[in-house]
Amino acid sequence: MLNTERSPITGKRVQLMATCLCDAFYDDVAAATVEVLEHLGVTVVFPEGQTCCGQPAFNGGDWAASRRVVRHTVRTFAGEDPVVVPSGSCAAMMFHGAVLEFEKESDLPEVAALGRRTWELADFIVNGLGVKTWPGSYPATVAFHRACHTRGTASGEAALTLLRSIAGVKLAEFGEGEQCCGFGGTFSVSFPNISSAMGDLKLEHMRAANPDVVVSGDMSCMMHLGGLAAKEGKPVKTLHLAQVLRDALKAAKS
Amino acid sequence: MRFQPIDQYSAGLKADTRASVYQSTKSTHEKRTKLLFDQFAAPDRLRELAGEIKQHAIENLDTYLPQVEARLKANGAQVHWAGTAESACAAVLKIMRDRGATKMVKAKTMVSEEIELAHYLEKHGLEALETDLGEFIVQIDDDHPSHIVRPIIHKNRREIATSFEREGLGAYNDDPGTITRRARHFLRHKYLEADVGLTGANFVSAESGRIVLVTNEGNSRFCLAATKCHIALVGIEKIVPRDRDLSILLNLLGRSGTAQDLTVYTEFISGPKSPAQPDGPEEMHVIFVDNGRTEVLASDCREILRCIRCGACLNVCPVYRQASGHAYRSVYPGPVGAVLSPLLMKDKFPQKADLPKASSLCGACNEVCPVNIPIPDLLLRLRNRAKEENVPSPGTPPMGAWALMASQPTAWKAALAGGKLLNYVPTKLIPVPALQAWADKRALPAWRGGEFRKWMRQRAQ
Numbered sequence: 237m238l239n240t241e242r243s244p245i246t247g248k249r250v251q252l253m254a255t256c257l258c259d260a261f262y263d264d265v266a267a268a269t270v271e272v273l274e275h276l277g278v279t280v281v282f283p284e285g286q287t288c289c290g291q292p293a294f295n296g297g298d299w300a301a302s303r304r305v306v307r308h309t310v311r312t313f314a315g316e317d318p319v320v321v322p323s324g325s326c327a328a329m330m331f332h333g334a335v336l337e338f339e340k341e342s343d344l345p346e347v348a349a350l351g352r353r354t355w356e357l358a359d360f361i362v363n364g365l366g367v368k369t370w371p372g373s374y375p376a377t378v379a380f381h382r383a384c385h386t387r388g389t390a391s392g393e394a395a396l397t398l399l400r401s402i403a404g405v406k407l408a409e410f411g412e413g414e415q416c417c418g419f420g421g422t423f424s425v426s427f428p429n430i431s432s433a434m435g436d437l438k439l440e441h442m443r444a445a446n447p448d449v450v451v452s453g454d455m456s457c458m459m460h461l462g463g464l465a466a467k468e469g470k471p472v473k474t475l476h477l478a479q480v481l482r483d484a485l486k487a488a489k490s
Numbered sequence: 491m492r493f494q495p496i497d498q499y500s501a502g503l504k505a506d507t508r509a510s511v512y513q514s515t516k517s518t519h520e521k522r523t524k525l526l527f528d529q530f531a532a533p534d535r536l537r538e539l540a541g542e543i544k545q546h547a548i549e550n551l552d553t554y555l556p557q558v559e560a561r562l563k564a565n566g567a568q569v570h571w572a573g574t575a576e577s578a579c580a581a582v583l584k585i586m587r588d589r590g591a592t593k594m595v596k597a598k599t600m601v602s603e604e605i606e607l608a609h610y611l612e613k614h615g616l617e618a619l620e621t622d623l624g625e626f627i628v629q630i631d632d633d634h635p636s637h638i639v640r641p642i643i644h645k646n647r648r649e650i651a652t653s654f655e656r657e658g659l660g661a662y663n664d665d666p667g668t669i670t671r672r673a674r675h676f677l678r679h680k681y682l683e684a685d686v687g688l689t690g691a692n693f694v695s696a697e698s699g700r701i702v703l704v705t706n707e708g709n710s711r712f713c714l715a716a717t718k719c720h721i722a723l724v725g726i727e728k729i730v731p732r733d734r735d736l737s738i739l740l741n742l743l744g745r746s747g748t749a750q751d752l753t754v755y756t757e758f759i760s761g762p763k764s765p766a767q768p769d770g771p772e773e774m775h776v777i778f779v780d781n782g783r784t785e786v787l788a789s790d791c792r793e794i795l796r797c798i799r800c801g802a803c804l805n806v807c808p809v810y811r812q813a814s815g816h817a818y819r820s821v822y823p824g825p826v827g828a829v830l831s832p833l834l835m836k837d838k839f840p841q842k843a844d845l846p847k848a849s850s851l852c853g854a855c856n857e858v859c860p861v862n863i864p865i866p867d868l869l870l871r872l873r874n875r876a877k878e879e880n881v882p883s884p885g886t887p888p889m890g891a892w893a894l895m896a897s898q899p900t901a902w903k904a905a906l907a908g909g910k911l912l913n914y915v916p917t918k919l920i921p922v923p924a925l926q927a928w929a930d931k932r933a934l935p936a937w938r939g940g941e942f943r944k945w946m947r948q949r950a951q
Contacts, residue, residue, distance in 0.1 A: 254942055258942060259906060259940075259942060260906060260909060260938070261935045261936070261937065261938055261939075263938045263941035263942035263945060267942060267945050270946070270949075282943075284943070285899040287895070287897070287899065287902040290896070292887075292889065292892065293892065294870070295851060295870070296873070296886055296887065297846075297870070297873025297877040297883070297886070298889040298893075299877070300877075301890060301892070302889070304894075304896075304897050305893055305897050308896065308897040333870075336870065337870075337874070384851070384852035384853055384854070385853070387854075387856075387857055388856075412516070414854065415808055415852075416850045416852035418808065418850060419850065420849070420850025420852070421850075421851070422886050422887060422924075423849065423850045423851070424928065425885060425886075425887065425923075425927040425928055426884065426885030426886045426887075427494050427500075427847070427885070428497065428885075428927045428928075428930060429493070429498075429500055429812075430496070430497050430808075430809055430848075431850065431931070432932070433812050434808045434809075434812065434850070459932075462933075462935070463928075463931075463932030463933045464932045466932070466933035467932050467933045
């Protein structure tokens with residue numbers, strides 16, 4: 237179902253799509269992404285005009301509004317360089333969602349072309365660059381949350397490949413790992429009861445595994461789960477995979 | 491604040507109903523997954539193949555429907571075509587009246603729920619008794635099914651025991667074995683009294699005209715054993731091209747629906763009884779029901795017609811698990827229902843345009859679907875259709891201003907800076923409904939708009 241066909245990587249320069257959530261809330265995740273990519277010898281270009289991938293309106297059903305944003309994104313990320321994004325959800329928006337909503341549009345080829353060179357971060361590292369082990373150490377029990385929009389893609393397994401290779405990382409198994417955290421974009425505010433009940437269940441499963449940190453490749457899930465936990469006064473530590481990779485490197489250098 | 495109807499329904503759901511739905515769906519889903527992956531090297535490839543077979547069938551109905559009609563007639567069955575629910579009900583009524591029949595025993599069929607056949611016949615003074623245990627309980631309670639495979643997933647045995655006592659089926663006893671025995675005893679007499687047996691069809695082979703029925707209770711066999719007339723109500727999308735296609739579809743249906751290698755009974759019905767058979771219906775009628783399916787076929791959501799009604803998408807769906815089936819106000823609940831039910835409304839689509847919103851778009855439904863229906867894509871198409879038809883959507887934030895901002899970098903950067911307000915002003919003072927709905931359940935992280943851009947610029951210097 238997913239349109240995941242990808243152009244091969246040529247050269248070592250990428251454009252960073254930082255995501256709107258990192259732009260607004262999680263600057264450290266975007267910074268960690270840059271540092272991780274640079275560690276791999278990749279030159280990171282940040283197109284200043286970028287805003288959002290267009291997914292909020294796409295999922296909310298307002299495809300005309302979403303297409304407007306996607307067109308802006310296509311112009312902003314012009315060129316041939318791969319686009320790397322620290323979010324499986326935004327990546328899937330580019331290579332699947334946008335293609336769906338441009339089905340009947342004359343500029344579909346440009347949109348689809350951007351999709352083919354857009355990579356979720358872990359997928360880019362493991363399957364794009366062929367890097368399968370990560371140096372340094374990160375002594376912690378990690379509950380890894382696979383974001384739903386990476387179903388059918390190589391991202392979830394890529395993230396686990398990297399995490400497993402880090403010295404000190406212990407992956408915590410927890411119940412119903414394949415289930416959604418309940419975020420779902422606009423779903424989280426138009427179905428707040430169901431959304432939070434789904435999140436509570438996810439937290440319950442994760443807490444039972446007693447992790448030091450919950451890690452994901454998507455900050456939207458972490459914002460939801462972390463926000464729920466904080467609201468009920470029992471905060472959980474949440475990190476993006478890029479932050480774990482960066483911190484593992486720091487440990488290697490010190 | 492107003493939220494989506496399904497969310498409000500879920501908020502009011504009894505805790506024990508939610509618990510029974512959750513336990514039952516979770517356990518079936520887990521068994522299903524284990525069974526498929528233990529037994530097959532590549533179950534996902536099987537799902538894709540089954541999906542291709544069904545997609546081919548629905549896209550070539552113009553070939554297969556005349557073919558199946560000819561086969562059925564050659565097999566001795568009479569074929570009827572019903573464009574609407576009303577005409578399907580009227581066709582059943584006419585068959586019964588022509589025979590002077592007054593009593594029908596029904597096996598489980600979702601299409602009969604869809605056309606509300608039992609109520610229609612009762613209104614015309616005819617008896618139509620449900621014989622599937624779950625459907626029987628729904629009928630005596632004047633309730634509605636809440637799951638397409640397990641109609642009473644929302645009830646516990648204590649409620650059922652109370653209903654049985656009320657209906658004079660014995661003193662209160664909530665032992666499942668006793669409940670089943672009492673229902674069996676009651677129903678066995680009814681089979682013998684009935685004139686007509688009604689079934690649905692899980693599949694109909696265009697090649698042979700065979701009607702395939704799967705059940706676990708054997709009640710469809712009883713419906714056909716003593717009655718002289720068999721009526722099969724069949725949605726036009728139930729056609730498969732060849733008998734051999736049934737191999738993959740039956741293998742997937744039992745495993746996906748109820749985590750069984752095969753259902754207890756699988757019947758292949760080729761026509762009315764042959765002269766050599768001592769018992770069985772002398773007359774067989776097959777009523778093909780459209781009731782909106784042709785419009786679905788013409789739409790950009792036609793893949794939903796591949797559905798083989800296994801219920802796996804309901805079982806895995808985190809929203810269905812929280813809301814239960816009645817929340818969907820439709821015969822078909824859950825992810826498949828959220829696509830199919832609004833489409834079957836035809837021009838009354840707006841009345842159910844909220845159903846496709848009831849999803850976090852997690853994609854679990856697509857991952858378990860035995861015919862690989864891209865349900866999330868179809869939900870998204872219907873959300874867009876609702877927007878284009880200006881159907882109000884409570885709780886969904888308007889996207890116009892956001893789209894304007896997100897397509898103009900200057901405005902975007904200004905918003906990144908302006909958002910810092912969130913760090914100082916309590917959210918309850920900010921009149922943005924989406925923000926309130928978020929903050930009511932979750933803490934908002936600190937606003938750090940523009941900080942990453944600053945960091946990038948500093949490193950470049």
